[in-house]
Amino acid sequence: MTEEQLSPEVTKHSFRQKIWDYLMKNELTNFPLSVYDRIPNFKGATEAALRLAELEEFKKAGVVEINTDKPQEPVRFLALEANKEILVPIPRLRSGLFLHVTPVAGITKHKLRTLSKIYGLMKVGKPLGVESNIKVDLVVVGSVCVSRDGYRLGKGKGFADLEFAMMMRMGAVTQDTLVITTVHDCQVLDSLPPTLFKEYDVPVDIIVTPTQTIIVNPRLKKPTNIIWHMLSERRLKTMPILQQLKEMDEKDGKVVTLKEEDSDTEVQKPYRSQSSHLKDKKPFRARRNLAGNDAFEEGEKEKVVKTRFPKRRTFSKAKQDGNTNLSSNDMEEKLRNGDKNTQQRRRNPRPKSKSQVEFSLKLSNIYSGARIRDLKNALSERGVKPNEIVWQGCRGICYLHFNKLKKKTDLPEQPIQVDSIMANLQELRIGESTGNETDFIIVEPTKPISRIEVTDVTSV
Numbered sequence: 001m002t003e004e005q006l007s008p009e010v011t012k013h014s015f016r017q018k019i020w021d022y023l024m025k026n027e028l029t030n031f032p033l034s035v036y037d038r039i040p041n042f043k044g045a046t047e048a049a050l051r052l053a054e055l056e057e058f059k060k061a062g063v064v065e066i067n068t069d070k071p072q073e074p075v076r077f078l079a080l081e082a083n084k085e086i087l088v089p090i091p092r093l094r095s096g097l098f099l100h101v102t103p104v105a106g107i108t109k110h111k112l113r114t115l116s117k118i119y120g121l122m123k124v125g126k127p128l129g130v131e132s133n134i135k136v137d138l139v140v141v142g143s144v145c146v147s148r149d150g151y152r153l154g155k156g157k158g159f160a161d162l163e164f165a166m167m168m169r170m171g172a173v174t175q176d177t178l179v180i181t182t183v184h185d186c187q188v189l190d191s192l193p194p195t196l197f198k199e200y201d202v203p204v205d206i207i208v209t210p211t212q213t214i215i216v217n218p219r220l221k222k223p224t225n226i227i228w229h230m231l232s233e234r235r236l237k238t239m240p241i242l243q244q245l246k247e248m249d250e251k252d253g254k255v256v257t258l259k260e261e262d263s264d265t266e267v268q269k270p271y272r273s274q275s276s277h278l279k280d281k282k283p284f285r286a287r288r289n290l291a292g293n294d295a296f297e298e299g300e301k302e303k304v305v306k307t308r309f310p311k312r313r314t315f316s317k318a319k320q321d322g323n324t325n326l327s328s329n330d331m332e333e334k335l336r337n338g339d340k341n342t343q344q345r346r347r348n349p350r351p352k353s354k355s356q357v358e359f360s361l362k363l364s365n366i367y368s369g370a371r372i373r374d375l376k377n378a379l380s381e382r383g384v385k386p387n388e389i390v391w392q393g394c395r396g397i398c399y400l401h402f403n404k405l406k407k408k409t410d411l412p413e414q415p416i417q418v419d420s421i422m423a424n425l426q427e428l429r430i431g432e433s434t435g436n437e438t439d440f441i442i443v444e445p446t447k448p449i450s451r452i453e454v455t456d457v458t459s460v
Helices: 012-025 045-053 056-060 072-083 110-118 117-125 160-168 232-240 240-251 285-287 328-335 340-346 374-379 418-424
Strands: 063-066 087-088 099-101 126-128 137-142 145-147 177-180 204-209 214-217 355-363 387-394 398-402 442-446
Touching: 012 145, 045 072, 045 177, 045 204, 063 072, 072 137, 072 177, 072 355, 072 418, 087 442, 099 117, 099 177, 099 328, 110 117, 117 418, 137 160, 160 240, 232 240, 355 418, 374 387, 374 398, 418 442
Parallel strands: 063 087, 063 137, 137 177, 177 204
Antiparallel strands: 087 099, 099 126, 204 214, 355 398, 355 442, 387 398
């Protein structure tokens, strides 16, 4: 992608927005299809991972730190398959710094693939704190945009930069530790304005795409330590490990001064809800709701489109011609006796089709005042369509049931990707929450529960 295709407004966000728009317009992403405010799961991520695995730097590495984003999942799998130890950041650094995953002798490829997914890592990984003496040989990060001279843009939250600075403070990495990113070719620019980048931004040394490997020369300087004056008290409260590092620095005699306001260093602009480039193609969230009426026309951009869940079949009383003027006695006789067709329908109603549940998700930590309609709206906005919902809002939990995908022609059934849907539900809130990170709904796989408890969401 060339710089001419980018917005003339030179900000970090303008570059991200154009890359996201380009990926969406050209359908270059895998599930989750929406790339906004995330590291894009680009098409060709597996090919890029295989190319990365051929690098001598990867082959020689014993411990590899890899981010938890979906496009780097093949890298995690290949690292485990190559008998390497991997470190993955704990999401949003809420309860620590890393999860340490070590390979198991004789493990099957199927189990390795499960282990490389988010929920597999969370289940098996052992927490690793700042007191660890582990040394990292290679760092693999995801990106929204990179330049051939090594500058990198993530999704704008600053976690990858902070994680690297914390590793530097621990002594786990040095200036010589290689940082590699895997991206689609369109995410690589010839250059990015150096003035946009600060001392805390982590550059990359090698860029790997499905078709090429780019060695950055000369390398850019990496952050040497945590820059405390760029962090707020709010961020420290949400990350106990940061507080621990702060106390360590103060104990060493360093004067730590925090930023008074919020930690965000860049003012974010509102994201376009499914970029305007899809003129002939209806946005995913609105396709089933538009009957000659574009819900994204001017003046209607705030319209909430609810997901259409399966409705229960109902049977109305049969209408009989010429019965509108029956007396009350005649009507009672008619209802008591009925005709043969009506009686046959009552005795033998059409059986409801029962589809097999492929998997279920349990959602917990739900705000006590939330309603099921809040959940439906939130699921609709993220493109998640469960077949059934079990709502137990008073207990702060609910269950989502997903059925197997229907067969198309002679194609075999396609399994639903559990981890993809879970990734699409990350950082989900519903109801009147306080806005703290602890309000995020916890999403985890679970065994299907009895269908007797299933709520008919169409009647709520």
